[in-house]
Amino acid sequence: MLNHNTYFDGNVQSVGFVRNSLKASVGVIAPGEYHFGTAAAERMTVVSGTLQAKLPEGDWQQYPAGTSFEVAANSGFDVRAVGGPAAYLCEYLCG
Amino acid sequence: MLNHNTYFDGNVQSVGFVRNSLKASVGVIAPGEYHFGTAAAERMTVVSGTLQAKLPEGDWQQYPAGTSFEVAANSGFDVRAVGGPAAYLCEYLCG
Numbered sequence: 557m558l559n560h561n562t563y564f565d566g567n568v569q570s571v572g573f574v575r576n577s578l579k580a581s582v583g584v585i586a587p588g589e590y591h592f593g594t595a596a597a598e599r600m601t602v603v604s605g606t607l608q609a610k611l612p613e614g615d616w617q618q619y620p621a622g623t624s625f626e627v628a629a630n631s632g633f634d635v636r637a638v639g640g641p642a643a644y645l646c647e648y649l650c651g
Numbered sequence: 652m653l654n655h656n657t658y659f660d661g662n663v664q665s666v667g668f669v670r671n672s673l674k675a676s677v678g679v680i681a682p683g684e685y686h687f688g689t690a691a692a693e694r695m696t697v698v699s700g701t702l703q704a705k706l707p708e709g710d711w712q713q714y715p716a717g718t719s720f721e722v723a724a725n726s727g728f729d730v731r732a733v734g735g736p737a738a739y740l741c742e743y744l745c746g
Contacts, residue, residue: 560655
């Protein structure tokens with residue numbers, strides 16, 4: 557029912573779940589910079605720490621805990637954790 | 652730097668991290684009821700879904716997303732996810 561995912565040599569790890577047909581995961585991003593492609597659109601909410609993200613055609617923006625950003629389907633984003641690991645909730649949005 | 656933990660045959664899974672000497676994890680609890688013992692005191696914050704928790708000498712209480720509860724050190728609590736898996740942030744509190 558739950559699935560563990562690991563990316564970038566274990567520097568990003570998440571646990572995925574489905575509730576009410578909503579696909580989501582919570583995870584942690586270690587310090588560093590990473591690129592994620594998106595198939596479905598998704599909303600990333602920072603639950604602990606601080607992320608910086610660069611969306612397509614945008615500049616780097618800072619997202620402290622409690623804030624979120626959305627990424628279009630068939631797109632991608634660059635992300636980095638600053639000041640230590642940051643935890644997030646990723647929700648996949650229905651098209 | 653990040654560590655994956657699995658409990659109760661994979662029905663509870665988390666990713667642990669440390670930031671500014673704060674030890675924490677994000678995880679997911681599948682539907683069901685579980686008991687966790689605590690060594691350090693901890694704060695559990697629900698980040699998606701709904702948890703019910705029973706603290707020592709207390710009754711079952713409901714914690715929707717955005718709410719939290721704290722558990723004393725050298726203690727424990729019963730917890731259950733209702734309506735599907737629930738995601739949480741667990742922060743270990745310094746004594």
